[in-house]
Amino acid sequence: MNTSDIAETAPGWLSAEDLSEVRDRVPLVYVDAVPVRLDHLGRVERVGLLLRAMPDGTISRAVVSGRVLFDETIRDALWRHLTKDLGPEADPSIPASPAPFTVAEYFPDPHRTGFHDPRQHAVGLAYVIPVLGDVAPGDDALDFSWLTVAEAASAQVGEEMTGGQDRLVRLALAFTQSLP
Amino acid sequence: MNTSDIAETAPGWLSAEDLSEVRDRVPLVYVDAVPVRLDHLGRVERVGLLLRAMPDGTISRAVVSGRVLFDETIRDALWRHLTKDLGPEADPSIPASPAPFTVAEYFPDPHRTGFHDPRQHAVGLAYVIPVLGDVAPGDDALDFSWLTVAEAASAQVGEEMTGGQDRLVRLALAFTQSLP
Amino acid sequence: MNTSDIAETAPGWLSAEDLSEVRDRVPLVYVDAVPVRLDHLGRVERVGLLLRAMPDGTISRAVVSGRVLFDETIRDALWRHLTKDLGPEADPSIPASPAPFTVAEYFPDPHRTGFHDPRQHAVGLAYVIPVLGDVAPGDDALDFSWLTVAEAASAQVGEEMTGGQDRLVRLALAFTQSLP
Amino acid sequence: MNTSDIAETAPGWLSAEDLSEVRDRVPLVYVDAVPVRLDHLGRVERVGLLLRAMPDGTISRAVVSGRVLFDETIRDALWRHLTKDLGPEADPSIPASPAPFTVAEYFPDPHRTGFHDPRQHAVGLAYVIPVLGDVAPGDDALDFSWLTVAEAASAQVGEEMTGGQDRLVRLALAFTQSLP
Numbered sequence: 141m142n143t144s145d146i147a148e149t150a151p152g153w154l155s156a157e158d159l160s161e162v163r164d165r166v167p168l169v170y171v172d173a174v175p176v177r178l179d180h181l182g183r184v185e186r187v188g189l190l191l192r193a194m195p196d197g198t199i200s201r202a203v204v205s206g207r208v209l210f211d212e213t214i215r216d217a218l219w220r221h222l223t224k225d226l227g228p229e230a231d232p233s234i235p236a237s238p239a240p241f242t243v244a245e246y247f248p249d250p251h252r253t254g255f256h257d258p259r260q261h262a263v264g265l266a267y268v269i270p271v272l273g274d275v276a277p278g279d280d281a282l283d284f285s286w287l288t289v290a291e292a293a294s295a296q297v298g299e300e301m302t303g304g305q306d307r308l309v310r311l312a313l314a315f316t317q318s319l320p
Numbered sequence: 321m322n323t324s325d326i327a328e329t330a331p332g333w334l335s336a337e338d339l340s341e342v343r344d345r346v347p348l349v350y351v352d353a354v355p356v357r358l359d360h361l362g363r364v365e366r367v368g369l370l371l372r373a374m375p376d377g378t379i380s381r382a383v384v385s386g387r388v389l390f391d392e393t394i395r396d397a398l399w400r401h402l403t404k405d406l407g408p409e410a411d412p413s414i415p416a417s418p419a420p421f422t423v424a425e426y427f428p429d430p431h432r433t434g435f436h437d438p439r440q441h442a443v444g445l446a447y448v449i450p451v452l453g454d455v456a457p458g459d460d461a462l463d464f465s466w467l468t469v470a471e472a473a474s475a476q477v478g479e480e481m482t483g484g485q486d487r488l489v490r491l492a493l494a495f496t497q498s499l500p
Numbered sequence: 501m502n503t504s505d506i507a508e509t510a511p512g513w514l515s516a517e518d519l520s521e522v523r524d525r526v527p528l529v530y531v532d533a534v535p536v537r538l539d540h541l542g543r544v545e546r547v548g549l550l551l552r553a554m555p556d557g558t559i560s561r562a563v564v565s566g567r568v569l570f571d572e573t574i575r576d577a578l579w580r581h582l583t584k585d586l587g588p589e590a591d592p593s594i595p596a597s598p599a600p601f602t603v604a605e606y607f608p609d610p611h612r613t614g615f616h617d618p619r620q621h622a623v624g625l626a627y628v629i630p631v632l633g634d635v636a637p638g639d640d641a642l643d644f645s646w647l648t649v650a651e652a653a654s655a656q657v658g659e660e661m662t663g664g665q666d667r668l669v670r671l672a673l674a675f676t677q678s679l680p
Numbered sequence: 681m682n683t684s685d686i687a688e689t690a691p692g693w694l695s696a697e698d699l700s701e702v703r704d705r706v707p708l709v710y711v712d713a714v715p716v717r718l719d720h721l722g723r724v725e726r727v728g729l730l731l732r733a734m735p736d737g738t739i740s741r742a743v744v745s746g747r748v749l750f751d752e753t754i755r756d757a758l759w760r761h762l763t764k765d766l767g768p769e770a771d772p773s774i775p776a777s778p779a780p781f782t783v784a785e786y787f788p789d790p791h792r793t794g795f796h797d798p799r800q801h802a803v804g805l806a807y808v809i810p811v812l813g814d815v816a817p818g819d820d821a822l823d824f825s826w827l828t829v830a831e832a833a834s835a836q837v838g839e840e841m842t843g844g845q846d847r848l849v850r851l852a853l854a855f856t857q858s859l860p
Contacts, residue, residue, distance in 0.1 A: 169349055215542055234538070239421055241419055245393055311857065317851065364776060417855050490674065497671065525750055
């Protein structure tokens, strides 16, 4: 969740209080985007991970993830979160098909599905997003790195992620057949 | 939306008032299930459609569709709605992969995506569900029919559906390569 | 099948005689690529179709399609056929996942699956390929056009295609949720 | 490759000599089927692996895999290989969609893609196949076992597989979100 989710007042945005109420009542729709660099044949060369302060208080590596707002399409939400987190020059390729490669179901209970969000029940539609341009991480992120596939799949990097996002990255690598 | 969504008081269920408040604030997570009969080679022989009173007041043919509750997994929601709408002997085959074949984004504005729900913004994760057992439609439905693929794809049956579900059925037929 | 498939002598290429012998014995692996222009949100704006002399002797509109050679990967075959048919500046985006959105099974018998190739049994792995650059159709094609989605899905354009490729285009439009 | 592929003389079958000639010229179409037991919610409970003599001379665990014959559909090939390898009572569920979850490209060169077949270049269309009935492995197999997901994903079982099939099993587990 970003500061802007709370502070802005455009339609679809909720006050912190309103969001807190909704969170106890319904699952929230999220998009999870795994940024990748592809070679000209479509093979994954790099996986992009943010370094950010997470909902659970840790400093963690993370994929691009954020809420789909009321009256917002999934495509608009992907574009909004990708350009905010990766900068205006990132040039992310939103996929032609709206079907996610998997769905990450985040529960407050960490043992439920392996995907965990202490704040809420979130249904994350997960996409692999080729990024063509230059990344300049947004204010919410401390850093951004392009990792090799081996690094992204490693136990060490996995331990630097929370909420099951290390597993989400491995599922993305499997989907693209780049899982070692 | 079923009567039971309003009346029940189990965790995850909302009062009519609460649900109304939430509906104006966030998109709701739905599952859309297109019931099919397959032959032994996996080819679609029949498409199952309910006849029911729809949110827009019409009597329409419809796929199995319903909300994912707070603290409920997508698989549990699919099972709950399928067994409620098709009866306890339907024996639906929930797919091994959680990825939907498409995502139907229903907006109050009918011109936004072609998927329309006058009550709310709903994100429908859509699945083709082979049904192996005997169907006995639940109390919310007036009837249930197994249509041929040609019937399900026809303009006539399409006109008996609302909210873009005729298009959802055609997308399901395309996914299974049974679109005429 | 292109002239170059017969004339070239690099490893993997077959003489016309050899190819003829193989064709009667095993299904051949093909890639079918539906070129599309996407907007920045990933929505299909245009569908690209070649105008070419087809195996059945007609002048038809066609997607990019060609054989996977011995010792050639699917990604290499996609790149080879796309750059040959759309020109060196086309900049096609080979997808990150190797899974096709559907498989078109072409049989000599036109009534078998709806996909038809009078020369052979071919298994076409079908992909939607975003094209970012400028298209200059290769020597095998008479022309190339970017059609609107409505045009590509129309009965009129469908009649200008053979072998079931009109249906393949509709399946691609359904996959991207741009089927009207 | 099964003995029957060589010995039988039905249309589509090749003599050993013919097959040998074809193998040097074109990639062969294969189906790879990962048998699974699902619970009523579609979650993978067990992964089925054969124990068999492999083309490379080892005794290995293996998924169901075999060639698609000339004039045979993918669905027919899946049914033929599944019922031959798992027995007539296995009751495999061929999926409603013809799209494989991944494509395993087997090359004679083991370092090419990670999928390896010393005899040939094969393009394996890979499917996760729920098996509902009782398995009685065919004559080509020495044994068949239902492994837990943890066992199937383990390094130990992985070492008992060849040609990259251990990786194919992990990709199948990722697709079904049961990868540990």
